[in-house]
Amino acid sequence: MRTTTARAHPNIALVKYWGKADEDLILPAAGSLSLTLDQFPTTTTVAPAPSAELDVLELDGRPADAGQTARISDFLDHVRTLAGRDERVIVRSRNSVPTGAGLASSASGFAALATAAAAAFDLDLSPRDLSRLARLGSGSACRSIAEGVAVWHAGDDASSFAEPVDAPDMRMIIVTVDRARKAVSSREAMRATAATSPFYSGWVSSTEDYLRQMLVACRAGDFTRIGEITESHALRMHGLIQSTVPPIRFLNPTSHAIFDAVAEAREQGIEAYSTADAGPNVAVIVRPSDAGALAGRLTAFGDVRVVGPGPGAHLCTEEGAAVPAAAVDAAAPVAVPASEPASEGGRA
């Protein structure tokens, strides 16, 4: 075993993932497609703790609670099973995305953790298998393994992974209207939808249709069609979620005002399309040449960041990101000094 650090970025789905075919294996009810971003990374270090009885998780410099630690530990069990080993580890993770506000920190989190943990346990996984592994932590994490635009295939445990798709260059304007933690988690809301919404079966079958159309549009480099599908599918997902019993609404009045402003910009010749995940923040895709002008307009609604297609999850070296071997026996959070380098390219 070795100490490793990996970094992964959030992804925003353009064809949404909402609903599982298998809760344990986290197999989606339908395929999806996303853009991995070049900002808001999660950086995660996994260090062996051979004498510890339990895994230890530190999030953003603070000890994690029991629930969070249990979820990480369950995920690490998959890694240990694959590796045929049983060592506990210390996991230190830093997010730069507001937790729980609809920007999918769980995607970058589990993508970084899967990448770091696989390397720490000396697993030599293909990108496909690393994506499958990340999926077991959080479904959408499998997409953050891939760079840029990625398709996540529905299927069984072996065939459900994400891989990159050729697509035209684009920018995404993220408008953060609320950094509060959501009242309902994606996981709970997704479960409620499948259990109570009369729209759910129509959602699943139509999402596969949309995904096929989206893949055609990506291959053709047809930004307009990509945008139309993106906005339409996002509104459809929020319509679906709103149909649960009791209803769940993730978009707030400001979110709706942003959808309106983007539609208005479109009428004025700035081609842009809105989407939103399970929270009030809105992400707008736009051609690179229009990104600056539109971002300026959208500052009226919240914090604005222009992002582009980002790298897939990767091992990295960074000052202060890794945990020195000397610290790994202490099964409690420690100060993080300058680091031992973690090798690059452990995915190969």
Added chain:
Amino acid sequence: MRTTTARAHPNIALVKYWGKADEDLILPAAGSLSLTLDQFPTTTTVAPAPSAELDVLELDGRPADAGQTARISDFLDHVRTLAGRDERVIVRSRNSVPTGAGLASSASGFAALATAAAAAFDLDLSPRDLSRLARLGSGSACRSIAEGVAVWHAGDDASSFAEPVDAPDMRMIIVTVDRARKAVSSREAMRATAATSPFYSGWVSSTEDYLRQMLVACRAGDFTRIGEITESHALRMHGLIQSTVPPIRFLNPTSHAIFDAVAEAREQGIEAYSTADAGPNVAVIVRPSDAGALAGRLTAFGDVRVVGPGPGAHLCTEEGAAVPAAAVDAAAPVAVPASEPASEGGRA
């Protein structure tokens, strides 16, 4: 034939009507339930015009356009067929509800017209048959024939009518946030939903379920359950509409802010529930004792009117509402002087 004047009030659905099983007979895909209001009436006078070649329609004191006149004339053909007569008529209609902004002026309009025209052509229709007749003009008009809370049954031409339902007393707070005419009419949007939404079949079957639950709640006088179904079904309808291709959104940011404010009031002990028809205005049901306090809060969002359960469509006499017999040969709008009385109770 005689000159008659009738008045009808809009209704707001608590279990929504969205989608037709038959476009010609205006048979709904599922049943619905509404509250006929005691404000915003439409008053319509039908006067014989035996020498005219075409029906004439005057709306709010102005000649109607060709499209509006054709729709009214088509409806009057049903009345003429029932009566076995062929006289043309002059129709003068006055709305007190903002046209086309989601407060269903077509419901009060066709309920008043059906009532006045049936009497003008000396038809002696039961409330049930009058409701069926009004349905042929605009589906939801059949509900405005009935007083207070009314259920509109799905079915065939003979069995699809509205009738009153016992329900607890309640008030409705109408918050008018936009008086503009809608970009998409209900009729077009309904058609687009049935043609393009993958949620449509789930919507139809679940609406019948909700209607059954609502009838149980009404019979039990269970305001809480009536409210929960109302808000949930409204959000579900807007979710459905949002899932059309291309998406249609009738609610605007202010509408969503009102839903939020009502949810917040509920947490603070004012039991109230929101709904919205095919437009941005929001209607909030509330117990009579809480209506004043909540209405005060909601003035922040738009014009507020507190309404209660209103009467069914009825023949009436009103100064200035009817057309004098002397004017009926002139197939053009005329000044409306003090009137000949129209008999009350012509529905019996």
